[in-house]
């Protein structure tokens with residue numbers, strides 16, 4: 001296992017793993033492995049790994065970029081909050097730039113809405129404390145890594161009796177979307193590179209159903225180029241020997257059980273709920289709703305959000321990119337009208353988006 005930070009940047013070791021990988025797959029049919037998570041996508045591009053891999057090892061980007069998978073209707077709901085004069089909308093930076101049906105949160109801000117970027121959810125609680133006469137709505141996005149921090153913010157607000165803070169939860173869960181991808185037959189996959197950081201919370205056992213039930217190799221992998229190389233090599237070995245197990249490459253951060261304190265916090269504040277994903281539709285049990293015990297902190301219950309009629313941009317192919325069905329250059333807008341400065345879809349907006357990564361790291 002790769003245990004010491006120095007080794008991660010060891011070009012000699014990388015070359016050895018690559019050579020072995022090349023020999024192992026020589027003459028084999030191409031294998032398609034999905035890096036589910038946007039952090040992996042960016043790491044793969046930044047390191048140039050994609051171009052070094054043998055022809056038979058192909059990486060497919062998946063739906064693990066929280067900004068990208070946020071459905072149009074949820075962006076429009078966030079904008080509905082921003083248009084209410086009593087509301088201060090808070091969220092993480094990238095989400096503010098995602099275009100909804102008519103505008104983005106940033107455009108709403110330029111028209112006078114009170115929209116504030118925060119780096120952590122507790123900052124939104126602080127804003128609520130500082131503005132007792134306003135309603136502060138935090139748009140909660142992110143997977144199992146981020147959701148516990150938002151749960152902690154809700155618990156903090158409840159403990160301190162802060163009654164003008166609420167969360168609009170569009171959090172998502174990773175294992176249910178992996179199952180949904182495998183249930184749709186549009187994709188040919190031979191294994192998953194599972195993200196180290198999400199798995200530190202949920203534990204590697206969370207992928208057992210995917211591995212056993214779908215016969216799909218899963219390797220929990222860190223984010224250094226060498227981690228990814230080793231993870232891919234473990235996937236290839238599983239595939240060649242006909243195994244479909246959950247394995248942990250990222251042993252320095254991940255256990256089978258995960259982080260019980262974070263899980264307990266999630267369990268206390270949230271419950272699994274159906275959630276709408278961009279490009280994938282509604283997936284049962286793939287989101288997190290705020291439990292009724294904390295209903296006062298649930299923006300979806302605190303406000304009567306009207307029915308939203310979404311007008312999707314028909315030219316943006318983000319949905320297909322997120323399902324791994326097309327690569328960004330196959331979108332007719334890519335590089336032409338859709339660029340990081342003028343994004344037409346969230347996959348270009350987000351720092352973890354596949355279109356943004358292609359734009360920055362390929363020519």
Ligand code: SF4
Pocket residue numbers: 315316317318319321328331332333334335338339343344345346347348349355
């Ligand atoms: Fe959407 Fe732009 Fe990506 Fe095309 S290049 S799929 S328009 S984000």
